[in-house]
Amino acid sequence: MDEQDQPPEWPPQPPPGEDEAFTLAQEQGGSSYHAEIDPAYAQGALEKLRGLIRGNGIDPDKVELKDFKGETLEFLCATKLELKTKISEKRQAGKVTGPQIVGSDAMMREAIAREKSKIMHNADVINRIRDVLLHRKDKGFNIHNELIKLPFLHKQFAHYEACNACKAKGAVPCVRCHGHGQEMCPRCHGNGFETCPQCNGNRQITGSQGKPHPCTYCHGQGKAQCRTCHQTRKIQCTVCRGRRTIPCKTCNGHAWNTHIAIVEIDAVGFFDYNRDALEERVVSVIEQLGPHLIDHVNARPVDMTGEGQAGKGQEEVYLPYLVHIPNGDALFTVEGEEVPAFIFGLQTLLIDMPPxxxxxxxxxxxxxxxxxxxxxxxxxxxxxxxxxxxxxxxxxxxxxxxxxxxxxxxxxxxxxxxxxxxxxxxxxxxxxxxxxxxxTPQRFGTALGVLLTAGFFILYFLVLRAQLPSTLPALPGGVPARLMADLLILATGGAMTLVLRSLFRKKALKRALGRLAG
Known part of the structure; x- marks a missing residue:
């Protein structure tokens, strides 16, 4: 039995000194195994071809299988998951609970590094990654550069830091009164007096007999004590209300901020196999099917422990598969004419068949x-x-x-x-x-719709519109009710034309094609 007929072994060992890049073509050493195929496989392809022929003018029974040579191809392939770490940071006011708390920024970096290292040395975590892949519809099979979310590897770390803006006090001097708790009186502008409200600064008022005499309110001074500050020239600060400080905007008055690092570890999947060990046409079909390949082959994940699944790189996880693909060359006859075809996969795809x-x-x-x-x-x-x-x-x-x-x-x-x-x-x-x-029927439908619409418009604008009450209330937004009625009539006419056009089209198709038009 030559090398091509030897069943593949796992785990494959790369040659010493080879690059650590993920290349199963190198690792498998070109091994593939050609096993016998179920004799009934070709019969399934024959029935599929008869199904294609049925109803197309030829009796399906005149389609026969003349010759078939097939095999079940067995080989190893794998999906490599490259773990990608995304770290986003944010600052939040106060002491936030929930994330894992560490003592400092440096300790937070160390915790992130330990978490990443722990993932690759924890068999349970690696098995969970493997299960995420296997629970996908495509089982992670034949995917290329596809992001796979791993929510259970998303984690948050945080450390508390005293607010520098307020020096961990939670408050800063009021920006309006500069920490004095008072501000200049806005009525007298710090003068303590205001224009006399009775004589308006004229110092005199007109008496009952029309003669001027000194103002009784300001006693002839033209100004009076400020009614707001009562000559203190200052009032309580309108921002801090006399407290002299305001809450720090940086920490929202909490005196502490929380520095949060959001760590999202997800995977990017790459599928690979030894293309050199397979026929070119088999490789072509595999590439064309993409993730749908899983529906056409028997791909069994190779059972390995979590540690064994980790790649040589510290951020790689392998999921190996043992793949069985039935395939073969068939020669059919259709009314005596030979029709060759390449049959591939569990669903007996008919490939390279003439038209x-x-x-x-x-x-x-x-x-x-x-x-x-x-x-x-x-x-x-x-x-x-x-x-x-x-x-x-x-x-x-x-x-x-x-x-x-x-x-x-x-x-x-x-x-x-x-x-x-x-x-x-x-x-x-x-x-x-x-x-x-x-x-032609659609043109008739359009013409009839236009004529009916025109007649309806004439009836409305010449007769019916004049009978609408002139006192109709306006609609919300001040839109006149008559205008809305006009627009409604226009829309009704357009809709009637479209309906008639569609009805004439359906009627023409029904008359021409019968039940097929339904």
Whole structure:
């Protein structure tokens, strides 16, 4: 038995002196194992091909399996998780509880470093990381540079520090009164007097007989004692209310601040395997399937202890898999014509198969092309094309979806036998054919809607509008009620036109395609 036929062994050992980078192609030494395949595997592929042919003009029983050569490919692969540490810092007023408290900033850095080191030497933590990967839908299989969140490795550290702004007092001198507790009187501006409110500074007032005499309020001085400060020239500070200090804005009056470091340790996943040990076409399919590969292969994680899963780097975790992929070359016959195909995976994907459906459906495809170019009876040509299941799918997709989504829907329902370019053209031709069928009825619907709307407008503006009460209350915002009624009538007319256009389109499709239009 040569090297290619030896079953792979685990754990693989890299050659001495090799770079520590993650490269399973080097570590596995090119090993892969070719095992026998279940004889019933090819029968599943035959049934799938018959399902594709069914409804497309050929009896599925005329599809036969002429020859099959297959194997179950076994090889090792692995997902490497590179642990990435993100540290964000913030300062919060007061002594915050919740994070792990340490004595200083330096001690906080040491605690973060110890936490990271502890992760890579704790089997339970590594097994939890492994479980996060295995609980994903793709099992972490065939992922590339994908961030994987690890919430249980998110932690906060903190240390308390006295507030420098207030020197740990929680308060600072009032910025308005500079710590005096008083400020200049705003009425007299520190003079102690104000203009006499009775004589307005004239020193005299007019008596009952019209003769001036000295003001009785200020006694002829023209000014009087300030009614606010009562000649003290100062009042209580309006900011600190006489306390001389205000709460420190830096610590919100707590005298302490909390320096918090938020540590988020997450993983970035990389999948690798020895591409040199596999056929080029197998590698191509693996790369195309991406994370969906897990649905097509039997991938069993290799059971290892937490310590054994840690990589050579202190921030790496490996998850190795033993993979089994059934595959093989099949030769089918369709009405005697040979059709080769490469079969891959548990779901018997039909790969590299010629566009057999395009040959079978050629009359229907030509009919759809005629309908798209407007040659002859478009409705009759579409009905002729819809005799083929795949073309029916193309017409229904074009009827309900935009072009790109319609093409994807057609390819999803037609796994093989139809090229991407042909699927795109079928959807394009189907859309044009439907447009040719419905364009004239839609114009009739639009014209009828416009006529009915015009008649309705004439009736409203010449007869009904004049009968609206002129005293209608205004709507919120001051909008006149008549204006809102006018806008409502205009919107109703537009909606009626669109509804008629849609009804005429549906009726045309129903008449042309029957139940398919439903």
């Amino acid at each position: 057999i459906l395009e040959q079978i459906m050629e009359p229907g495809i030509k009919a759809l092309e005629k309908a798209a170019t407007g040659q002859g009876d478009a409705a009759g040509a579409v009905r002729q094309a819809c005799a083929y299941k795949t073309l029916r799918l193309a017409v229904k997709a074009a009827m309900k979806l935009p072009p790109k989504k319609a093409t994807l829907a057609l390819l999803k329902n037609t796994e093989a036998g139809l090229s991407d370019e042909s699927a795109e053209k079928l959807v394009h031709d189907a859309a044009l054919a439907l447009k040719n069928i419905t364009s």
